[in-house]
Amino acid sequence: MICAIENLVSASVHLTAMIEHRQIRVNGIQMHIAEQGTGPLVILCHGFPETWYSWRHQIGPLADRGWHIIAPDQRGYGQTERPREVASYDILNLVADIVAIVKLSGYTTAAVVGNDWGSLVAAHCALLRPDIFRQVALLSVPYLPRIAGTHSPTEVLQRMYRGKEFYQLFFQQPGRAEAQLEQDVRQSLLMLFYSLSGEALPEKRWRPVVQKAETILDWGGLPEKMPNWLSENDLETLTQEFRRTGFAGGLNWYRNIDRNWKMTAFLVEATINQPSLFLAGERDPILEVYRNYEKLLEKSMPNLKGRILLDGVGHWTTLEDTESVTQHIAEFLSANCTG
Numbered sequence: 001m002i003c004a005i006e007n008l009v010s011a012s013v014h015l016t017a018m019i020e021h022r023q024i025r026v027n028g029i030q031m032h033i034a035e036q037g038t039g040p041l042v043i044l045c046h047g048f049p050e051t052w053y054s055w056r057h058q059i060g061p062l063a064d065r066g067w068h069i070i071a072p073d074q075r076g077y078g079q080t081e082r083p084r085e086v087a088s089y090d091i092l093n094l095v096a097d098i099v100a101i102v103k104l105s106g107y108t109t110a111a112v113v114g115n116d117w118g119s120l121v122a123a124h125c126a127l128l129r130p131d132i133f134r135q136v137a138l139l140s141v142p143y144l145p146r147i148a149g150t151h152s153p154t155e156v157l158q159r160m161y162r163g164k165e166f167y168q169l170f171f172q173q174p175g176r177a178e179a180q181l182e183q184d185v186r187q188s189l190l191m192l193f194y195s196l197s198g199e200a201l202p203e204k205r206w207r208p209v210v211q212k213a214e215t216i217l218d219w220g221g222l223p224e225k226m227p228n229w230l231s232e233n234d235l236e237t238l239t240q241e242f243r244r245t246g247f248a249g250g251l252n253w254y255r256n257i258d259r260n261w262k263m264t265a266f267l268v269e270a271t272i273n274q275p276s277l278f279l280a281g282e283r284d285p286i287l288e289v290y291r292n293y294e295k296l297l298e299k300s301m302p303n304l305k306g307r308i309l310l311d312g313v314g315h316w317t318t319l320e321d322t323e324s325v326t327q328h329i330a331e332f333l334s335a336n337c338t339g
Helices: 002-016 052-064 091-104 117-128 153-160 176-181 185-195 232-245 248-254 257-263 285-289 291-295 322-335
Strands: 020-026 029-036 041-045 068-072 110-115 133-139 276-281 304-310
Touching: 020 091, 029 052, 029 091, 041 052, 041 091, 041 117, 052 068, 052 232, 052 322, 068 091, 091 117, 091 257, 110 117, 117 133, 133 322, 153 257, 176 185, 176 248, 185 232, 276 322, 285 291, 304 322
Parallel strands: 041 068, 041 110, 110 133, 133 276, 276 304
Antiparallel strands: 020 029, 029 068
């Protein structure tokens, strides 16, 4: 067992050994970025609750194939600044952060790849700045086009799940989710990573809708042993980071869904027209929430080059099937280079 743990730690150290780290000033905040390689720029946007570290398996291999890879700790996460104001985390700021990375890195164009919440950022990068972002790959969460309507997202969700608790509504009240998640950071992260993964047993799979009396830890289950794709060292790395930063930064992204809705009325029925890719795990509980959007991708992303579901994989695509994810992204970028 000791040898096995040492091997996992050694592999993790090897993955990140060639990655360079620096702080840059973007859009009014200090942002930490991890980067490697030279060539056309590709920006990797993580989700919740993650950091740049979730791309550790992809950064090196993609850099070796001839791209300049940058994976930021996005606004509110990791070693990047965490503004106090909830409004600082709206979608326009999140996109502006990525635009600034491109410009400060000396590029005029880039490809953008996003996972989970990072998928929404990547999609809006493509929508708002098609002059910069020429290719877009969305992982785990499909493009969610703005639909014409008079009710805000939280109003719609409250009507849909009346008498119950939908996870995005639970996150709306500042301090509420933080208190539960931060009570035992390691246990919270392990529950989320395991219960949303393809390895989760049916009775321990994450549930997006729960009874109002349930706590976050009731939404999923804990594994009897560590998942095959997550080492103790990796979990400890993320645990230390979230113990230091807390979860408020990431949760504030959710607290802007109504604000984002108001700010993007001009995007009603907008399509993503760049060459695009969608990649997800076929056992992802989040994908079940957005299944209708996934089925409409050929219409909402008319230049879609691939819609790929990975067998046996859950929500954490970049971790659960590292080689397939890297290969699909590399093939997409190579085949659809637009300059």
